[in-house]
């Protein structure tokens with residue numbers, strides 16, 4: 001199936017063959033610490049050096065990864081350095097405004113050609129050590145003292161920067177170090193298709209920051225693969241207060257797993273999900289926004305509040321009227337909004353997991369995004385980055401986003417209550433992984449199968465390279 005053939009109308013149609021047990025456990029059995037069933041994850045996967053090295057060798061060099069945002073490199077010559085477990089890749093805006101990526105190592109003796117973010121002045125990449133030069137397309141344009149080298153070490157192959165696959169989707173730039181990788185949209189299927197429904201391509205970065213956590217990168221992101229933790233970890237946003245055995249089912253949250261390791265959870269249609277619940281839509285939106293100006297944006301809170309001036313927020317029709325007002329505001333303000341389908345309306349408060357390390361929690365004209373990477377070549381540390389994306393009025397200029405900084409996990413000035421609550425559990429979980437009592441974690445078949453599906457995809461990726 002090619003991307004052009006993919007169904008795009010509803011999420012149900014995107015739900016292609018994935019049922020528990022269909023992942024080929026036997027094929028994966030050559031992978032150390034592999035998954036043996038759908039309901040358990042061997043805990044060595046979260047701390048063992050051996051498993052971490054398998055990921056370094058067989059996952060990261062072969063998988064599409066979100067390297068940066070397109071607006072990080074707005075002009076020709078702009079570059080962004082993406083690092084992943086010891087590999088550094090330069091993503092470079094070309095003169096024709098296309099984007100290419102190269103391994104960040106001088107072809108002479110390996111010096112890194114760019115650090116962090118910046119611009120190659122005059123469209124020339126110059127090695128800071130001995131001054132070899134390249135154009136933005138990676139072609140070598142100058143070797144200082146060429147006569148001092150044998151032509152055997154200066155063939156075109158020797159001197160051209162080594163290219164990395166690069167493509168864009170949803171305003172993000174993705175790279176893959178495996179030149180034989182499948183096309184980007186094939187690997188992002190169907191996560192990208194679901195996110196297309198909410199208009200991700202229209203969104204731009206509003207802010208961006210990070211935290212370093214003392215936990216394995218997989219464990220950290222799995223805190224966002226399920227909403228089962230909401231009642232205990234985030235009691236303030238749990239909508240249901242009756243001691244009811246069926247509480248989670250009443251929340252109407254549906255969890256789905258897809259091919260390629262992707263996953264999704266989402267609620268019911270937001271217009272009808274707030275009748276007779278402990279919390280009304282206004283309170284819920286305020287709590288999601290609280291201290292972050294993400295998930296729900298401040299500009300949208302004002303609209304919802306203006307509706308509350310006319311309609312009692314506890315009235316069952318309130319959420320529907322607030323949503324109508326939001327779509328009207330976006331239209332009047334020339335903010336491109338997605339089509340108001342039931343699928344889109346169910347995404348409020350939902351979460352799309354994109355294998356291997358990117359997550360998006362979209363609303364209708366904005367999204368909270370996470371990227372998690374190993375930190376310092378250590379299986380028990382990770383960098384956790386957070387972006388707030390929003391859709392600006394059509395034609396408005398946005399500037400190149402600057403990273404706000406690295407903030408401590410309990411820094412209440414920089415993290416809202418919800419992320420602080422999530423971060424607080426992650427490091428405690430990591431400590432438990434090495435407990436003698438915990439060779440395996442136990443998963444709910446109703447609410448935690450995105451974790452299982454994700455790990456089985458990881459096994460498949462590693463097994464394919466062994």
Ligand code: FES
Nearest residue numbers: 106108109127130
């Ligand atoms: S290491 Fe780059 S020119 Fe020598």
Ligand SMILES: [Fe+2]
Nearest residue numbers: 223233234422
């Ligand atoms: Fe959470």
